[in-house]
Structures are given as C-alpha cells and as structure tokens.
Amino acid sequence: MAPDPAPAAHPLLDVLTARGSRADRLLHSRTFPARPARHAEWPAWADDPLVAGYRALGVDRPWTHQVTAADAAWRGEHVALASSTGSGKSLAFWLPALTAVRATRAASQDDRHRIESSSRPGTVLYLSPTKALAADQLAALSRLLDAAGTRDVRATTCDGDTPPDERRWVQDHADVVLTNPDFLHFALLPGHRRWSRLLRGLRYVVVDEGHAYRGVFGAHVALVLRRLARLAEHYGGTAPTFVVASATTAEPAVSVARLLGTVPDAVTEVRDDGSPAGRRTVVLWQPPEITGPAFERSDGAADDASDPWTLPDPLDPAANESDAVLTTEGKAEHPRRSATAEVADLLADLAAHGARTLAFTRSRRGAESVAQQVRDHLRPVSTELAARVAAYRGGYLPEERRELERALRTGELLGLATTNALELGVDISGLDAVLVAGWPGTRMSLWQQAGRAGRAGADGLVAFVAREDPLDTYLVTHPEAVFDAPLEATVFDPGNPYVLAPQLCAAAQEVPVRAEELARFGEPDRVREVLGVLVARGLLRRRPSGWYWTHAQPAAAMADLRGAGGQPVRVVEATTGRLLGTVDASSADGQVHDGAVYVHQGATYVVDHLDLTDHVALVARRDVDHATWSRDVMEISLEEPGDPDHPAPEGSRPPQQRAWGPITWGLGPVEVTSQVVSFQRRRIPDMQVLDTEALDLPSRTLGTTAVWWSVPDHVLRAAGVDDDATPGALHAAEHAAIGLLPLLATCDRWDLGGVSTAQHPDTGEATVFVYDAYPGGAGFAERGFELAERWVRATRDAVAACPCAAGCPACVQSPKCGNDNSPLDKAASVRVLDALLRHAPGSDQATEPVPTVPARP
Incomplete structure (x- = not known):
C-alpha cells in the first residue's frame, strides 16, 4: 500500500506526543490511505441458506478475494489465502466447506435406501495454532448457522480438554471439528480407527493463521498434515482440499506447498485483498535516554526511587528482558527508558482520552507489568477508569480470556495489554490504536498486530516503540526497513531429522x-x-x-511439536494447589528456580522448590521488594557424524563450508551445553544488586544447527585486535549478529543463541557461533549462512552507527547474556566485522571464494 502523499495528522498523535512535549521521541511516521471495498457476486454453487445467513449477519456481497479463494477451493484446488487482518478470510473457507457438507448430507439422505450408493456425508477439519482461536471460530460459525436456520450441520471443538463422553460424540456425529495440530498429532491420528468416519468423509482441511507455522513447529505441522492426508486416503476418502489462511506474507503459495508436501503450481495463491481498510498512521517511537542523578550514583541506586516511570521495568524480565542493562559494577550505561514503561505511559494517556487500545508486549510478564503500571497511573485520576484496563495472556483460564475479549469488543475495557495471543485471528475489531512494545519478530507480525487498529473502516493509529536492542534501534532509525522492505518468507524445514x-x-x-x-x-x-x-x-x-x-x-x-524441548513445568501455589501457569522446559531453570520471583496477575510469588522430576515449581505468595535474574554458562561443540548417542544428526544434511579468503564460514549440526549456575536479587525499583546466590541445577544439552565464522590470528592482528581485545570483540560481534539476523529470517533474537570464543577446540581459531534455539534447528542459521555478507554488513553498520562510546543495549549488549555482558569491546568488534567484509566475495581484498560444498569443518 502506498503512503498517503499529504496526510492530515491523526487526532490521537497529540495524545502520544503529549501536545508536543514528547515529540522528539517520534522518529518517523507514515500514513497509509483508506482502501475502498471491492465486492463480487455470490458464487452460483453457494448454498442458498448459507448465503442468506451471511446476508442476515450484514454481508450483503462478499469481497473479491473471498470469492476468488472460495471458487478455487470449490474446484478442489489447494488455496493459499494471504490477506490483511480483518479481511474476512473465514468466509472464504466456510462457504465452500459448509456448502459441501450440506450437499453431501442431502445426497446421502436421498441415497440411504440404495444399497449400491457410495455417497457419504462430507466432513471438515479446522486447525488453528491455539485453542482460543478455535473457540472464537466456533462461536462465529454458530452465529452463521443460526442465522442461516440450518440444523443439519454439527460443528464443535475437540482438543485435549474435551471429556471422553464428548469426544465420543464428536467421533460419531460431528460434521465440522475445530481443533489444533497438537490434538491431531497426539490423539486423532494415533486413534484414527475411532475417527474413521471423519477421515473417510474428509472434504476440506482449513489451516488458519498459516504464518504461525514456522521453525520447528512449522516443520512438525507440515508432517502432521501429510499424515492426515495419508490416513484420509487410507480410509478410501477423496484427497482433501487444503485451505491455508494467513496474514499477508511473502510467497504464500511456496510456503503452503512446503507445508503440504506439494509443488507451488498445485496451490492457488490469493493475495489481492478486496476488503476495506481505514486510514492508518504508523509511527516509529524511541523512548528517551535516562539522564541525570538517578543513574549517576556509583552504587546504582536512584535518587528518586519513587518514580517508576523513569526506571527499567522490573516486572518484565522475560528471559531477563530489561531494557537498561547494568554493567558488572551495577551502574547503567547509556540507558533508555524501557519500552514497557513507555508503552504503559502511552496506554494510560490513550485510555484517559477514551481511545480503545491494544498494547502488545513481548512476554506474559510484560503484559502484566504494563497493565499494572497503567492502573497505578490512572487510579489517582479515576478508579473507574483504572478498572477499564486489564492484561491478557496465555495461562489464563479460557473463561477469563473470553470475558476479556467480550469486554474489549463492547468497550467496557479501554486498554488491554496483551502478548501475541491476540495477534492471531480472535475477532477484535474497531480499535482506535495499537501499541507495540518491542519488535515482534517479523514484519508479518508487526502488520498483523497493526491490523487491529482502524478496522471496520475507521482511522487507526499504530506506534512501534523500540526497546534498547540493536534490531529495534536499527528499525526506528531506518524506516525503510519497516515500511519498504518485502515481507519475510515463512521458514521451516520438514526434512529436519529431529x-x-x-x-x-x-x-x-x-x-x-x-x-x-x-x-x-x-x-x-x-x-x-x-x-x-x-x-x-x-x-x-x-x-x-x-x-x-x-x-x-x-x-x-x-515428537515435541512446539520445539519446547521437554514437558512444561507447572507453576503451582503450594498452600492451595492452584495452578498459576506453565513455563517451557527450556526456560524453567532460569525463570522458576528455587528463590525466583514469579509474577501472576500483578501478584508476586517466590519459588520454594523446583522439582524437575515431576515438572512442577511450588511457589508461595509473598510481597517482595526485589526481582531475580539468572546467570548461565554455555559451551558449544561441532557434532561428529555417526555419534551413537544422538540419532538425528545421522540423517541430517552434511556440514558445509565456505571460504572468504582466510576466513571460514560453516553451517552444520552442533551440541550446545548450558547450565544455570546462579541468580541475582535486584531491589525494585532502583535495580540495586542485593545478593547473588549459587544454584545446583543440571546441565542441558541441545542438539541443533549453527552458522559460524572462524578468523585466524593474523587477520585479527591486521585488524588491530590483540589477544586482550579478542574475547570482547567476538562477544560484542556475536550479540550484534544475533540482534540483526531477524532482518533476514522469520525469527527474533529469542529464537537464537550464540557462543563466541578466542580459540575453539573444534575449529582451532577465534570463532563466533549463532545457533537455532530449537532441537535440530529451525532454518534460521541456514538463512544466515546463505545471506552472510548482507548479515555481516547490517551488523557492522548498526554497531558503528550507534552513538554510544563503549557499547550499549542498542548495539552490543544483550538482554539475554548469561555472562552479564562482559567482556564487550564495541570498537574492536567493528574492526573485526570490517575485516570480515574486506574478505567477502567481490571485495578488493577477497581471494577467490571456495564454492559451498559438503565438508567436515
């Protein structure tokens, strides 16, 4: 969409800028014009009662992309439908699917007395990545069927929470089953004999929010779908037609073909969006630097600890995701105000002006933190207003989530701080503004979240608020990378042997x-x-x-579909037995170790005991004045082909090497061993380190895929990097490279890990590794290997352009570093990256590059 050449200012911009007093934080804005609706006629094949039902719900005529996709699906073609948030993708798949169900049911009723008849009622399977979305779709589907006056289509959800009696009814009677890939993998396909009726009649498989299937999860789902089609054919049914609906994405037909195991020519791509959209203003926002005495005391304490609006957000350490990173001396260097604190301020002001707003955060704790800060900010103004702000995240009971969604739709809630749980297709429309606290990982996700503002033809305002992170800083200072760069292709590898x-x-x-x-x-x-x-x-x-x-x-x-690396750890209140939530196995050691502070709905709990055998963390409700940050140590090794202790690498692709003159690039399987060894308690809100406590936790080994580059000593010396500077130079380059790889791959830095060393035993040289943080790999490291020069150049430019003197969270400090961001040498890292680029293919100093070939590093 082209920007509006002469846009009028959005009326809520004055609220964001506080009538100009915060204008310096708005680095760039772009207004996209409204998009008019383009309609088409109802297809001749469409079931008349269903058409009447849509009309009764206000859909007089469908939009063009809906009819294009529905026609292709009706012809039996696989469909990749990629259109904007709120563009009515559900009509495109429900119209042909329900028409087929009703037609085959009528035919089977007519033929029921004919022995030779082979007619059987058609069935439909709908898959979404979350239970919440399936429940939302069922509610919408029920409204359609009621409006159509049909009583012959039986639709229901079925997942791991469905009781056995209800599940048997679904197996015997349901025409439309709404579920998720996890249930398909763990229950339906293994128990396929009990589901033979559904599989034999399967006409359509709808895969909603297809862009969510990336990385390890996407690879698993691709193979689960192939198993599903295989069993449908095994029971004598016709090959089902797949309709994959997603946000606008690059090469949707290619991604869907990879998901289904077919060729792109076998998929009909529909991406010409005919739905209307209101005018949308998108701004890039950078929180201010924190200056003055609050961060100049040698002990790290703030002079004005009563003001939480000028300090790092203590309740949002998602994997230690604090925006102002402390040095080992406990003093903040070049800090900016945290994105979560900034978003809380903006959300409070928007709510006070009556604007209905969603604030997307990077973590569950971030959502809790923003909501709590907004309520605290608004309570002195109006307790009623403060009560109209809430948090929304995974881990809440389903009825809690449904109530929050209803309250936001009706306007009872003015502000909702949420994780990306509301990025997916839950029907929340007509919002005035969307705030995004930190880069959500991909441009697809950003525009999916932004699409919640200005729906239903209204004007919308979107603010992307940068964290102090290399990628966020790069994006808000390079608006073309946000607005003009192409959307990412969905990356996943079904051939991953793991x-x-x-x-x-x-x-x-x-x-x-x-x-x-x-x-x-x-x-x-x-x-x-x-x-x-x-x-x-x-x-x-x-x-x-x-x-x-x-x-x-x-x-x-x-198979671990979600790539979490083991059974989730349940967080249980010891005195009541109440389940508060779950934590991924891979994160549990760092987040719910003994003594850790856990936050739930604004209340703080302290972990009394982490039981790794029973996968449970027992917590006690306590009001504390501190938060906790864990520290881990890590090492990495190249895997030897044929290692009997690790089955997957034997089927994996062989390692690859590429030479940039004397510099070696590698891609291949590695083993990453990590161990959480201690944690710090830091006082809230001044972040003063209170104490450090050792932990006795087991080490964990991850077999995955890494990209690495190795530099011989003579290249480092020629770049002016001596022995003393090498560890800090490599460590800083590693952090920045991890932060910038999401520019090239559909991931964010939390999908990646890294290790740097002045001399690695497997390479014999100074080496930087960046690896996929999923068993077997997820395709991200491979993307870095393919686009190595672009990656290194973007990393070098981002570090060199940062105005800080010695390195900061905007360039080389990492919010997830297990070594407390030490040692780091920003200047030396630039010299190392410059040395890499001087030897890159095509540069004046580059020797003839060695072609990419399978080789043992």
Whole structure:
C-alpha cells in the first residue's frame, strides 16, 4: 500500500506526543490511505441458506478475494489465502466447506435406501495454532448457522480438554471439528480407527493463521498434515482440499506447498485483498535516554526511587528482558527508558482520552507489568477508569480470556495489554490504536498486530516503540526497513531429522510406511536414510512390505511439536494447589528456580522448590521488594557424524563450508551445553544488586544447527585486535549478529543463541557461533549462512552507527547474556566485522571464494 502523499495528522498523535512535549521521541511516521471495498457476486454453487445467513449477519456481497479463494477451493484446488487482518478470510473457507457438507448430507439422505450408493456425508477439519482461536471460530460459525436456520450441520471443538463422553460424540456425529495440530498429532491420528468416519468423509482441511507455522513447529505441522492426508486416503476418502489462511506474507503459495508436501503450481495463491481498510498512521517511537542523578550514583541506586516511570521495568524480565542493562559494577550505561514503561505511559494517556487500545508486549510478564503500571497511573485520576484496563495472556483460564475479549469488543475495557495471543485471528475489531512494545519478530507480525487498529473502516493509529536492542534501534532509525522492505518468507524445514525421524515413527504406527509413499514425507533418498537410522536403532522394523512400528508405547510421544524441548513445568501455589501457569522446559531453570520471583496477575510469588522430576515449581505468595535474574554458562561443540548417542544428526544434511579468503564460514549440526549456575536479587525499583546466590541445577544439552565464522590470528592482528581485545570483540560481534539476523529470517533474537570464543577446540581459531534455539534447528542459521555478507554488513553498520562510546543495549549488549555482558569491546568488534567484509566475495581484498560444498569443518 502506498503512503498517503499529504496526510492530515491523526487526532490521537497529540495524545502520544503529549501536545508536543514528547515529540522528539517520534522518529518517523507514515500514513497509509483508506482502501475502498471491492465486492463480487455470490458464487452460483453457494448454498442458498448459507448465503442468506451471511446476508442476515450484514454481508450483503462478499469481497473479491473471498470469492476468488472460495471458487478455487470449490474446484478442489489447494488455496493459499494471504490477506490483511480483518479481511474476512473465514468466509472464504466456510462457504465452500459448509456448502459441501450440506450437499453431501442431502445426497446421502436421498441415497440411504440404495444399497449400491457410495455417497457419504462430507466432513471438515479446522486447525488453528491455539485453542482460543478455535473457540472464537466456533462461536462465529454458530452465529452463521443460526442465522442461516440450518440444523443439519454439527460443528464443535475437540482438543485435549474435551471429556471422553464428548469426544465420543464428536467421533460419531460431528460434521465440522475445530481443533489444533497438537490434538491431531497426539490423539486423532494415533486413534484414527475411532475417527474413521471423519477421515473417510474428509472434504476440506482449513489451516488458519498459516504464518504461525514456522521453525520447528512449522516443520512438525507440515508432517502432521501429510499424515492426515495419508490416513484420509487410507480410509478410501477423496484427497482433501487444503485451505491455508494467513496474514499477508511473502510467497504464500511456496510456503503452503512446503507445508503440504506439494509443488507451488498445485496451490492457488490469493493475495489481492478486496476488503476495506481505514486510514492508518504508523509511527516509529524511541523512548528517551535516562539522564541525570538517578543513574549517576556509583552504587546504582536512584535518587528518586519513587518514580517508576523513569526506571527499567522490573516486572518484565522475560528471559531477563530489561531494557537498561547494568554493567558488572551495577551502574547503567547509556540507558533508555524501557519500552514497557513507555508503552504503559502511552496506554494510560490513550485510555484517559477514551481511545480503545491494544498494547502488545513481548512476554506474559510484560503484559502484566504494563497493565499494572497503567492502573497505578490512572487510579489517582479515576478508579473507574483504572478498572477499564486489564492484561491478557496465555495461562489464563479460557473463561477469563473470553470475558476479556467480550469486554474489549463492547468497550467496557479501554486498554488491554496483551502478548501475541491476540495477534492471531480472535475477532477484535474497531480499535482506535495499537501499541507495540518491542519488535515482534517479523514484519508479518508487526502488520498483523497493526491490523487491529482502524478496522471496520475507521482511522487507526499504530506506534512501534523500540526497546534498547540493536534490531529495534536499527528499525526506528531506518524506516525503510519497516515500511519498504518485502515481507519475510515463512521458514521451516520438514526434512529436519529431529522432526522427520519421530514423525516417521508416528506414521508407521498409524499405518506401515510403504516404499512407494516416501515422497509424501520429503525427498525420498533422504527419507529412506532416516528410516535406515530408525531401523538400526530398533525403533522401526523393515519388512518387504514396508517399515513397521513394533513397540507398545505411542510413537507420537517422541515428537515435541512446539520445539519446547521437554514437558512444561507447572507453576503451582503450594498452600492451595492452584495452578498459576506453565513455563517451557527450556526456560524453567532460569525463570522458576528455587528463590525466583514469579509474577501472576500483578501478584508476586517466590519459588520454594523446583522439582524437575515431576515438572512442577511450588511457589508461595509473598510481597517482595526485589526481582531475580539468572546467570548461565554455555559451551558449544561441532557434532561428529555417526555419534551413537544422538540419532538425528545421522540423517541430517552434511556440514558445509565456505571460504572468504582466510576466513571460514560453516553451517552444520552442533551440541550446545548450558547450565544455570546462579541468580541475582535486584531491589525494585532502583535495580540495586542485593545478593547473588549459587544454584545446583543440571546441565542441558541441545542438539541443533549453527552458522559460524572462524578468523585466524593474523587477520585479527591486521585488524588491530590483540589477544586482550579478542574475547570482547567476538562477544560484542556475536550479540550484534544475533540482534540483526531477524532482518533476514522469520525469527527474533529469542529464537537464537550464540557462543563466541578466542580459540575453539573444534575449529582451532577465534570463532563466533549463532545457533537455532530449537532441537535440530529451525532454518534460521541456514538463512544466515546463505545471506552472510548482507548479515555481516547490517551488523557492522548498526554497531558503528550507534552513538554510544563503549557499547550499549542498542548495539552490543544483550538482554539475554548469561555472562552479564562482559567482556564487550564495541570498537574492536567493528574492526573485526570490517575485516570480515574486506574478505567477502567481490571485495578488493577477497581471494577467490571456495564454492559451498559438503565438508567436515
């Protein structure tokens, strides 16, 4: 969409800028004009009662993209529908799907007395990445069916929370089942004989929010969908038609083809959005630097500790995500006000002016923090107004979430601080403003969140508020990277052996895998290789007719769909037994260790005991004056092919090398071993370190994929980096590189990890590793390897352009560093990055590059 050449100022800009007093924080704005609706006629094949139902709900005529997608789906073509938030994607898939269900039901009723009849009622499976979205879709679907006056379509949700009696009814009677990939993988497909009626009649599979299926999760879902299609065919049904709906994305047909295991030409791409949109003003906002005596005392304490609006946000350490990073002496260097504190201020002002606003945060604790700060800010003005602000996040009970959604729709709530749980398709429309606290990871996510403002034809205001982070700083100072750069392609790799191996086991347990169907799961030679590894390990048995699962335990349990790396840890209040929430296994050691402070709905709890055997953290409700930050140590090693302790690398792609003159780039499997060794208590709100306590937790090993570059000593010396400066130079370059890789891949820095060392034992040289923080890898490191020069150049430019003297959170300090951001040498890191670029292919000093070939580093 082209920007409005002469936009009038959005009326809420005065609120954001506090009538000019905060104008210096607004670095750039762009106004996009309203988009008129383009309508089409209802298709001739559409079921008349359904059309009447849509009309009764206010849809007199559909939009053009809805009809284009619905027509393609009705013809039996797989569809990739990529359009904006609020563009009515659900009509595009429900119209053909429900028409098919009603038509086949009528045909089967007419033919029920004919013995030779093969008619059977059609069924539909709807998949969403969250239970909340499935529930929201069911509510909308029920409204449509009621408006249509139809009583012959039985639609329901079914997931892990569905009681056995209800689940049996769904198996026997439901025409439309709304669920999620997890239930499909763990319950429906392994128990396919009980679901044979649904599978035999399966006409359509709707995959909603398709852009959410990336990385390890996307790779797993791709193979789950292929298992689903395989079983539908096994029961004699026709091959189902897949409709994948997503936010606007790059190459949607390519992504959907990879998801389904087909070719892009077999997918009809629909991205010409015919829905109306209101005028939208998007601003890039940078919180101010914090100066003055509050951050000049040697002990790190603030002179004015009563003012939480000028200090780092203590309640949002999502993986230690504090925006003002302290040095080892406890003093903040070049801090800016935290994005969460800034967003809380803006949300309070917008709510006070009656603007309905969503504030997206990076973490559950961030949502709690923003909501609490806004309520505290508004309470002296009006207790009634303060009560109209709330938090929304995963971990709440479903009825709590539904009530919050209802209250926001009706206007009872004016402000809602939320995680990306509301980025997905839950129907929240007509909002005045959206605030985004920190880069959400991708441009797709940013525009998906921004789409909540100005829907239903109204004007909207969106503010992206930068954290003090290399990527955020780069983006708000390079607006073209936000507004003009193409959207990212969705990255996932179904051939990842850590994904493919357990999925093949699951498929073999369902129905033995035959040689003629290997192409369904990927490149046949690669699939055969992984099957050979599984046979060698005794997980599968090879027979002339195929590969068989012969064990009593369920094969589906081998696969971790969400890539969390183990069973989540439940956070339980010890005195009452009340479940407060869950924490991913990979994060539990750092977030709910003994003594950690855990925040839930504004209340603080202290962890009394973390039981890793039973996966539970027992907490006690306590009011404390501190928060906690953990510290970990880490090492990385290149994996040897054929290591008997790790099955997946044997089926993995071989390592690759590329030479930039004397500098070596590598891509391949690695093992990352980490251990949380201690934590700090820091007083709130002045962040003074109170004490440090050692922890005795086990080490954890992650097998994944990394990209790395190794630099010989003579290159470092020529760049003016001596032995003393090398650790700090590499460490700073590593942090900045992790921060900038999301410019090139569909990830954010929390999907990545890194290690740097002055001499790595496996390479024999100074080496920087950046790895995917998921078992087996997620495709992000591979993207960095492919675009190495662009990546290094963006990293170098971001560090060199930062005005700080010695390094700050906007360039080389990391909010997730396990070594307290020490040592760091900003100036030396620029010299190292310059040295890399001097030897890059095409530069004056570069030697002829070695082609990319499989090799052992």
